[in-house]
Amino acid sequence: xxxxxxxxxxxxxxxxxxxxxxxxxxxxxxxxxxxxxxxxxxxxxxxxxxxxxxxxxxxxxxxxxxxxxxxxxxxxxxxxxxxxxxxxxxxxxxxxxxxxxxxxxxxxxxxxxxxxxxxxxxxxxxxxxxxxxxxxxxxxxxxxxxxxxxxxxxxxxxxxxxxxxxxxxxxxxxxxxxxxxxxxxxxxxxxxxxxxxxxxxxxxxxxxxxxxxxxxxxxxxxxxxxxxxxxxxxxxxxxxxxxxxxxxxxxxxxxxxxxxxxxxxxxxxxxxxxxxxxxxxxxxxxxxxxxxxxxxxxxxxxxxxxxxxxxxxxxxxxxxxxxxxxxxxxxxxxxxxxxxxxxxxxxxxxxxxxxx
Amino acid sequence: xxxxxxxxxxxxxxxxxxxxxxxxxxxxxxxxxxxxxxxxxxxxxxxxxxxxxxxxxxxxxxxxxxxxxxxxxxxxxxxxxxxxxxxxxxxxxxxxxxxxxxxxxxxxxxxxxxxxxxxxxxxxxxxxxxxxxxxxxxxxxxxxxxxxxxxxxxxxxxxxxxxxxxxxxxxxxxxxxxxxxxxxxxxxxxxxxxxxxxxxxxxxxxxxxxxxxxxxxxxxxxxxxxxxxxxxxxxxxxxxxxxxxxxxxxxxxxxxxxxxxxxxxxxxxxxxxxxxxxxxxxxxxxxxxxxxxxxxxxxxxxxxxxxxxxxxxxxxxxxxxxxxxxxxxxxxxxxxxxxxxxxxxxxxxxxxxxxx
Numbered sequence: 001x002x003x004x005x006x007x008x009x010x011x012x013x014x015x016x017x018x019x020x021x022x023x024x025x026x027x028x029x030x031x032x033x034x035x036x037x038x039x040x041x042x043x044x045x046x047x048x049x050x051x052x053x054x055x056x057x058x059x060x061x062x063x064x065x066x067x068x069x070x071x072x073x074x075x076x077x078x079x080x081x082x083x084x085x086x087x088x089x090x091x092x093x094x095x096x097x098x099x100x101x102x103x104x105x106x107x108x109x110x111x112x113x114x115x116x117x118x119x120x121x122x123x124x125x126x127x128x129x130x131x132x133x134x135x136x137x138x139x140x141x142x143x144x145x146x147x148x149x150x151x152x153x154x155x156x157x158x159x160x161x162x163x164x165x166x167x168x169x170x171x172x173x174x175x176x177x178x179x180x181x182x183x184x185x186x187x188x189x190x191x192x193x194x195x196x197x198x199x200x201x202x203x204x205x206x207x208x209x210x211x212x213x214x215x216x217x218x219x220x221x222x223x224x225x226x227x228x229x230x231x232x233x234x235x236x237x238x239x240x241x242x243x244x245x246x247x248x249x250x251x252x253x254x255x256x257x258x259x260x261x262x263x264x265x266x267x268x269x270x271x272x273x274x275x276x277x278x279x280x281x282x283x284x285x286x287x288x289x290x291x292x293x294x295x296x297x298x299x300x301x302x303x304x305x306x307x308x309x310x311x312x313x314x315x316x317x318x319x320x321x322x323x324x325x326x327x328x329x330x331x332x333x334x335x336x337x338x339x340x341x342x343x344x345x346x347x348x349x350x351x352x353x354x355x356x
Numbered sequence: 357x358x359x360x361x362x363x364x365x366x367x368x369x370x371x372x373x374x375x376x377x378x379x380x381x382x383x384x385x386x387x388x389x390x391x392x393x394x395x396x397x398x399x400x401x402x403x404x405x406x407x408x409x410x411x412x413x414x415x416x417x418x419x420x421x422x423x424x425x426x427x428x429x430x431x432x433x434x435x436x437x438x439x440x441x442x443x444x445x446x447x448x449x450x451x452x453x454x455x456x457x458x459x460x461x462x463x464x465x466x467x468x469x470x471x472x473x474x475x476x477x478x479x480x481x482x483x484x485x486x487x488x489x490x491x492x493x494x495x496x497x498x499x500x501x502x503x504x505x506x507x508x509x510x511x512x513x514x515x516x517x518x519x520x521x522x523x524x525x526x527x528x529x530x531x532x533x534x535x536x537x538x539x540x541x542x543x544x545x546x547x548x549x550x551x552x553x554x555x556x557x558x559x560x561x562x563x564x565x566x567x568x569x570x571x572x573x574x575x576x577x578x579x580x581x582x583x584x585x586x587x588x589x590x591x592x593x594x595x596x597x598x599x600x601x602x603x604x605x606x607x608x609x610x611x612x613x614x615x616x617x618x619x620x621x622x623x624x625x626x627x628x629x630x631x632x633x634x635x636x637x638x639x640x641x642x643x644x645x646x647x648x649x650x651x652x653x654x655x656x657x658x659x660x661x662x663x664x665x666x667x668x669x670x671x672x673x674x675x676x677x678x679x680x681x682x683x684x685x686x687x688x689x690x691x692x693x694x695x696x697x698x699x700x701x702x703x704x705x706x707x708x709x710x711x712x
Contacts, residue, residue, distance in 0.1 A: 075589070075590050075592070075593060076589065076590060078538065078589075099540075130590065130592060131590070131591065132591070169542060171541075171542075171592070173591050182434065182688065182689055182690060183688060183689055184455075184662060184684075184687045184688040184689070185527075185579055185581050185583060185603045185605060186525060186527075186579060186605050186661045186662035186663065186684075186687075187577075187579070187661055187662070187684070187685055187687075188579040188580075188581050188605075189577075189579075190685055190689070191689070193561075193581050193582060195558065195561075195581075195582035195583075195584075195585050195600070196558055196561050196562050196581070196582060198558065198585070199555055199558030199559060199561070199562050202551065202552055202554065202555030202558060203555060205549075205551075205552050205555070206552050206555050221543075221545075223541055223542060223543070223544040223545075224544075225541050225544050225549050225551075225552070225594055226549060226551035226552060226587075226588075226595070227541060227551075227588055227589070227590070227591050227592065227593060227594075227595060228551075228587065228588025228591075228595070229551050229554070229585050229586065229587050229588060229598060230585065230586055230588075231582075231584065231585050232582075232583055232584025232585060232586075232601065233431075233432065233434075233583075234431050234432060234486065234487075234583070234688075235487065235488070235529050235583050235584075235601070235603060235631075236431070236486060236527070236583065236603060236688065237431060237583065237688050238581055238583075239582070239583065239584070242585060244551070245588065245591070247541045247591060247592060249541060249542050249544075275591075305542045305543055306540060306542035306543070307542065328540075328543070329543055329546055331540045331542075331543075332538060332539060332540040332590075332592065332593050333538055333539055333540070333546070333547070334538060
């Protein structure tokens with residue numbers, strides 16, 4: 001089914017429409033199609049597509065070019081699809097409302113309305129942010145067509161509660177494998193139970209204490225979690241393998257390599273395999289172009305705890321910040337929602353900045 | 357492909373042929389077809405089939421009828437298929453050699469050769485012993501056609517190392533579920549990690565000490581193992597559920613209900629669901645018909661630790677023992693093998709008993 005988006009609707013109505021086009025990572029095509037179709041109809045934009053990543057640019061020959069970027073995928077639904085407004089229509093609940101279809105709605109509204117912004121703008125709508133780094137649409141674009149991303153400054157509309165968030169933490173996933181020896185469970189003492197052994201891996205996770213370092217004036221907060229566990233051969237067999245997948249969120253004072261070494265040493269008794277590792281970015285708010293944006297939209301910047309693609313822009317040498325209408329604490333929770341007023345507020349502040 | 361079995365080959369050669377017809381639980385059809393076909397060609401037997409369970413009976417009007425029973429399924433292969441003899445041809449290695457295609461080979465050899473045994477014999481070859489109790493071919497037969505199983509005594513040719521093993525332990529499977537609350541892993545303190553919580557379930561398993569009670573003169577040995585674990589939502593989500601499947605092997609002084617109560621109390625802090633529960637059987641070697649068999653085949657009886665279908669015969673009021681050529685300690689291990697000499701020895705002792 002082809003979905004039609006109405007970019008003249010207010011930001012909350014548009015957020016609801018975007019939320020109700022399911023786009024769990026890997027299944028973004030229907031939403032990417034709808035975005036490509038609606039933007040291609042606008043004469044002031046040139047539109048490009050790579051996979052399910054859509055990019056639209058003004059070409060006014062302005063002195064500065066800025067990027068407004070957002071991912072269009074969500075985590076799997078958790079009985080929170082489709083979206084619903086509360087009775088006062090002050091709040092929209094549903095999978096992706098906060099992370100980050102409200103931000104995508106703001107991008108689309110500005111893209112349609114700002115036919116002649118004071119700065120040239122590149123709008124990026126990309127796929128697969130919620131899954132492995134190598135599938136990330138912005139990463140793929142930065143490798144296949146970095147010229148399309150060229151800019152002086154970038155804003156990611158990730159959920160920040162309307163506050164400028166600086167930098168981001170790195171994220172690393174690794175598998176930690178406990179080994180054992182198979183045996184019939186009627187004679188379990190002939191084998192070694194790998195799932196029982198994995199209890200010692202979980203002990204490490206349960207005892208772990210997070211660091212909360214201050215980097216360039218902003219306080220970060222690390223995290224280390226099991227995100228998957230699996231083991232078992234048959235209902236009467238002592239299992240010989242149990243795999244725990246861990247996700248380490250590390251502050252931007254730690255490099256990719258240091259984070260990997262730390263995880264290997266923490267789980268030294270077991271076999272550790274790195275699955276993916278995306279470094280963070282220091283906040284960099286002292287850069288003039290970043291400072292100017294902060295001054296324009298107002299508020300006191302804080303540290304971004306989630307990994308976001310500001311790290312990709314950092315790699316490309318483009319200063320970048322997070323600034324969006326969603327509520328970061330609610331991302332990936334079943335009760336995820338966004339405040340309707342925050343969507344319009346974010347849109348208005350960005351419009352003012354782009355017009356000035 | 358149709359497999360042809362040669363019942364005039366020696367027991368070891370026949371065991372190898374049976375082993376090389378893959379029959380992991382649920383996929384027994386090719387082997388059941390081969391057994392049905394070869395037995396149907398023998399005029400002294402009447403053959404019945406239910407699903408992938410095959411039954412063959414002599415009908416000589418003898419005073420006594422005995423059952424020789426064995427399951428034809430195996431656990432999943434573990435790089436141990438097909439079978440291979442060692443260079444001296446003293447040992448046959450492969451999935452199912454010990455548990456229990458060597459026993460099935462003895463059944464088939466006796467079925468073909470004993471055209472006029474001193475006792476009428478019912479040979480049972482049944483499916484799905486290695487999986488959930490409700491799929492067990494002997495269980496299904498005991499419900500749908502118990503008259504076919506009517507007998508004065510039963511021998512199960514499960515691996516016992518050529519020693520009579522009395523009774524069997526019960527086996528119970530239950531799922532124990534740790535719950536939590538989802539959150540983004542960048543803010544894991546907003547949620548509760550169910551996999552970390554499952555570490556406390558594994559702590560119970562690691563600290564558990566087995567009972568080794570003496571029942572009717574034989575010493576049993578209990579076991580409690582995690583046989584599966586699973587949890588995880590996505591690579592960046594704090595998971596809200598983790599399920600540990602446990603297998604409790606309990607001595608025959610404990611009833612089905614007592615075993616279930618024990619597991620519920622042991623894991624009281626968590627949600628416990630019973631998956632299946634098959635009670636054990638007391639050894640019962642004081643019954644005259646069991647004592648006569650023990651006297652005929654010789655040796656000192658010991659306790660059967662694995663659950664076997666002697667418990668089904670116990671339910672039908674038929675005294676039953678385990679007696680077979682396989683090596684019980686090797687059942688379900690990747691290095692599973694059977695001693696060639698043990699196959700002929702078991703066959704000879706049973707032939708002598710059936711002839712007397």
